[in-house]
Every structure is written in structure tokens, then in C-alpha cells.
Amino acid sequence: MKEYPALFSPCRIGKKTAPNRFVAQPMEGNDSDNGSVSNMEIEKYIQLVKGDWGVIIIEAISVSSAALARKNQLILNIDTFNSFKNLVTEMKKKAPDTIILFQITHSGRRSGKKFSQPTALYNAEEGEHLLETEEIEEIKNNFIETALLAEKAGADGIDFKMCHGYFGCEILRPANIRSDRWGGSFENRTRLLNESITEIRTKLKDKSFILGSRISYYEGIRGGCGTLNEDELIEDLKQMDLLILLMESIGMDYVNISAGIPGVTSEITRPTPPSKLFYLHQFRYAKRAKSLVSKMKVIGSAYSILKEEGLDLAEENILDLNTDFIGYGRQILSDPLFPKKITDGEKVDYCTACSGCSKLLASQKYVGCVVTNKYYRDLLKEK
Ligand SMILES: Cc1cc2nc3c(=O)[nH]c(=O)nc-3n(C[C@H](O)[C@H](O)[C@H](O)COP(=O)(O)O)c2cc1C
Known part of the structure; x- marks a missing residue:
């Protein structure tokens, strides 16, 4: 049986220690109970806990009930708080050392028109509301309040979502040419995060609470993150490098590196067999x-497409200091017990990158693996 000593070695993240380098990336299940954590979700996360992932990032949780990309997206507020507290309690009972992070987000322009309010930062299109300066201040306050609720619920930290075309990502782009304090200069575009x-x-009681963020290093659109100005399409990462330096300078504990915009430049975010080399x-x-960076930790993404081969590459990337943690997205759906099965030498159900889970999400259905789970296979077929 092959061993992966680097992958299974512990690693500091802020003031805490993750037992290994496997990160269960946030994966929206669109299966909440009116914003609260449902029993279905508890079961899903308990499976991950049993799988011995070092870090589990709970899927995109909205900071506002008016900014949902998914009909059944999680929302963390006073009303739903107890369900989140219960989720963490149940997970910690089984795996006290696993680091549990809440990904907090605002869906901005990507909010669903049928059940939410799409809000644009610039170039509002029909049906989108162009945000006023004060409304953005309000959204910032929502992020702060939600982070503090996450602390109270017992989470080990938050993942401040700045990736994949959602509000936090849109504000970062050179294309965000707002003339107020939220657009234009690099300083203004990074103000929300900063x-x-x-x-x-300053408001946290637990000084070891982890603060991290997920970013799209390059979005693949004109004026997107990873370009230099509003008209540019070609990748130029200088501003994103400055963002990383800024994150470290304000004491952030990790950056979760992703890329692309699902549904727009999906191949960059989640490679499929024809686009494997992404x-x-x-x-x-x-x-x-x-x-x-020197202190801040790095989580890498998009390992699912690599199947078995990914383990060797992950080990190599850690040993060569190309990343600190290895993030898996679709693999957590095809086999939530993946890291444990590696330790135990058991057969793993590797993700086939068939895009079934993405199709379920895009059609606002519950999300799961359509290859290993008949329930989701049948759901995908339903009209
Ligand atoms: C169904 C589905 C749901 C996702 N939900 C989220 C999410 O809530 N937050 C996030 O940052 N990324 C989300 N992603 C992106 C994944 O976390 C991951 O970055 C992507 O799938 C690439 O990694 P992989 O190749 O290991 O799957 C989602 C992807 C899929 C397919």
C-alpha cells in the first residue's frame, strides 16, 4: 500500500492545527431547510467527518436572505443560527480536531431572478439593481455579522468568498469602475475584504478564529480578476499578487486559490476530461x-480530475512547497470517505468528472454524485 507522509502530516493554519492536508472544498448542495441546515445536510457533513478530512469548508452560506444564487441555499442569521450550531456540535462530537470553516458569501449579480434580487456593482443589466454606496456598506456589515455568528456557532473560522463571479469577486475586478469608495482603484476594490x-x-472573542478567503486568480473574462484593466482579457496576475500580499499584511490565515467562473468559464474552475490540463x-x-507568502497558508484546488494520479501530484506539491493544502471539490461527493480509505487501503470511488453534480446545481435540484448515488441519478433525469 502506497503511503503519503506529506499529505497526512499535520499543518498549522493560523493558531490552529489541521490533522492532515486534505481539504473538503465548499460544495453547494442546494438542500437547506429554508436557509437552515437540514437533516440531509447534517448527514452529508457527518459523512465527511467520518472521512478524516483535515479541513472541511461548509458550502456557500449567504450573508443575506436577499442574495441567493440557489433556491435552497444556506443562510446564516439569527433565525437559522441554532441549526448551524447544531451542525458544528454534531461534527465536533465525531472529529474534534477537524477544522470546520464556514464559507460566507453574497451572490450579487449571480442571485437567482426567480427567488432573489440580482444586484450589480457596475453595468447593471435589465432586472438587476445597481447598488448604492450605502447598500454596499450594508453588505459589508452583513459579512461582519455573519462571521461573528459563525464564531458563536462554534466554527473554527470563515472562508470569505471572493471567487467565482459572486459579489466578492465582482468588486475585485478591474472592470469594477464605480466612482465611489467601492470601485476604481485597487484600494477601493479591495476595501470590502480589507x-x-x-x-x-477586532470583534472576535476567539483570537484563534481562522480568517481566510477563496479567490479566482484568473477569471477568463475581459476586465476580470487576473487582468490588469477593464478592457484586458489576457492574463496578467500582478494585481492578484498584490491582493495576496494585502491578505497576508492584514493577518489573514489562508488563501484558497481557485479560478474561473462556473457557468461562464467553467473549464478553468472545474476541469472535465476534454479540458483536463486546466x-x-x-x-x-x-x-x-x-x-x-511567508505565514499565510495556501489551499490548492481542482484535484478531482486527476483521480489516483492526483495523490502523487498532491504529495509532490506539498513537498516542493507549491501549496500547503490540497482541495477536493467533486471528489467529496463521489466518495466522502476518500482520505480515510487511502489510509485504510480501501478502494476509492474516484470522481469521473461527468458534470452531473454541476447539472443538478444549475437546474436548482439537490446536489450529489450521480455516478455513485442512485437517488441523484434519478433526480437528474426528472423534468
Ligand atoms: C456542484 C458544485 C457546487 C460547488 N459549490 C461551491 C461552493 O459552494 N463554493 C465554492 O467556493 N466553490 C464551489 N464549487 C467549486 C468547487 O469547490 C471546486 O473548486 C471545483 O469543483 C473544482 O475542484 P474539483 O476539480 O476538485 O471538483 C462547486 C462546484 C460544484 C461542481
């Missing part, structure tokens, strides 16, 4: 971020 994190830090871009972005 001010929120600084304020959250994983190399993801490796390159993580390595680049890692080369810029």
Missing part, C-alpha cells in the same frame, strides 16, 4: 501565491 476582515478581527493552471496559481 475593512471586513479588520473589523471582524488543472495545470490551478497548480501554477497556487504555486505563485505560495511563493509570495
Whole structure:
């Protein structure tokens, strides 16, 4: 049986220690109970806990009930708080050392028109509301309040979502040419993250609470993250490098490196068999971020497409200091017990990157693996 000593070695993240380098990336299940954590979700996360993942990032949780990308998306507020507390309690009972992070987000322009309010930061299109300066301040406060609720619920930290085209990502783009304090200069475009994190830090009771963020290093759109100005399409990562340096300078504990926008430049985010080699871009972005930081930890993404081969590459990337943690998305659906099965030498159900889970999400159905789970296979077929 092959061993992976680096992958299974513990690693500091802020003031806490993850038992190994396997990260269960946030994966929206669209299966909440009116925003609260449902029994279905508890079961899903208990499975992950049993799988011995070092870090589990709970899927995109909305900071506002008016900014949902998914009909049944999780929302963390006073009304739903107890269900989140219960989730963490149940997970910690089984695995007290696993690091549990809440990914907090606002869906902005990507909010669903049928059940939510799409809000634009610039170039509002029909049906989208162009946000006023004060409304953005309000959204910042929502992020801060939600982070503090996450602390109260017992989470080990938050993942401040700045990736994949959602609000936090849109505000970062060079294309965000707002003329107020939320757009234009790099300072204005990073203000949301900078001010929120600084304020959250001062208000936290638990000084070891982890503060991290997920970013798209390159989005693959004109004026997107990873370009230099509003008209540019070609990748130029200088501003993203500055963002990494800023994150470290304000004491953030990790950056979770992703790329692309699902549904727009999906191949970059989640490579499929014909676009397998996009994983190399993801490796390159993580390595680049890692080369810029000294204390802040780096989580790499997009390993699912690599199946068995991914384990050797993950081990190599940790040993070569190209990343600190290895993030798996779709693999957590095809086999939530993956890390434990590696330790036990059991057969793993590797993700086939069939895109079934993405199709379920795009059609606003409950999300799971359509290859290993008949329930989701049948759900995908339903009209
Ligand atoms: C169904 C589905 C749901 C996802 N939900 C989230 C999410 O809530 N937050 C997030 O940052 N990324 C989300 N992603 C992206 C994944 O976390 C991950 O970055 C992507 O699948 C690539 O990694 P992989 O190749 O290991 O699957 C989702 C992807 C899929 C397919």
C-alpha cells in the first residue's frame, strides 16, 4: 500500500492545527431547510467527518436572505443560527480536531431572478439593481455579522468568498469602475475584504478564529480578476499578487486559490476530461501565491480530475512547497470517505468528472454524485 507522509502530516493554519492536508472544498448542495441546515445536510457533513478530512469548508452560506444564487441555499442569521450550531456540535462530537470553516458569501449579480434580487456593482443589466454606496456598506456589515455568528456557532473560522463571479469577486475586478469608495482603484476594490476582515478581527472573542478567503486568480473574462484593466482579457496576475500580499499584511490565515467562473468559464474552475490540463493552471496559481507568502497558508484546488494520479501530484506539491493544502471539490461527493480509505487501503470511488453534480446545481435540484448515488441519478433525469 502506497503511503503519503506529506499529505497526512499535520499543518498549522493560523493558531490552529489541521490533522492532515486534505481539504473538503465548499460544495453547494442546494438542500437547506429554508436557509437552515437540514437533516440531509447534517448527514452529508457527518459523512465527511467520518472521512478524516483535515479541513472541511461548509458550502456557500449567504450573508443575506436577499442574495441567493440557489433556491435552497444556506443562510446564516439569527433565525437559522441554532441549526448551524447544531451542525458544528454534531461534527465536533465525531472529529474534534477537524477544522470546520464556514464559507460566507453574497451572490450579487449571480442571485437567482426567480427567488432573489440580482444586484450589480457596475453595468447593471435589465432586472438587476445597481447598488448604492450605502447598500454596499450594508453588505459589508452583513459579512461582519455573519462571521461573528459563525464564531458563536462554534466554527473554527470563515472562508470569505471572493471567487467565482459572486459579489466578492465582482468588486475585485478591474472592470469594477464605480466612482465611489467601492470601485476604481485597487484600494477601493479591495476595501470590502480589507475593512471586513479588520473589523471582524477586532470583534472576535476567539483570537484563534481562522480568517481566510477563496479567490479566482484568473477569471477568463475581459476586465476580470487576473487582468490588469477593464478592457484586458489576457492574463496578467500582478494585481492578484498584490491582493495576496494585502491578505497576508492584514493577518489573514489562508488563501484558497481557485479560478474561473462556473457557468461562464467553467473549464478553468472545474476541469472535465476534454479540458483536463486546466488543472495545470490551478497548480501554477497556487504555486505563485505560495511563493509570495511567508505565514499565510495556501489551499490548492481542482484535484478531482486527476483521480489516483492526483495523490502523487498532491504529495509532490506539498513537498516542493507549491501549496500547503490540497482541495477536493467533486471528489467529496463521489466518495466522502476518500482520505480515510487511502489510509485504510480501501478502494476509492474516484470522481469521473461527468458534470452531473454541476447539472443538478444549475437546474436548482439537490446536489450529489450521480455516478455513485442512485437517488441523484434519478433526480437528474426528472423534468
Ligand atoms: C456542484 C458544485 C457546487 C460547488 N459549490 C461551491 C461552493 O459552494 N463554493 C465554492 O467556493 N466553490 C464551489 N464549487 C467549486 C468547487 O469547490 C471546486 O473548486 C471545483 O469543483 C473544482 O475542484 P474539483 O476539480 O476538485 O471538483 C462547486 C462546484 C460544484 C461542481
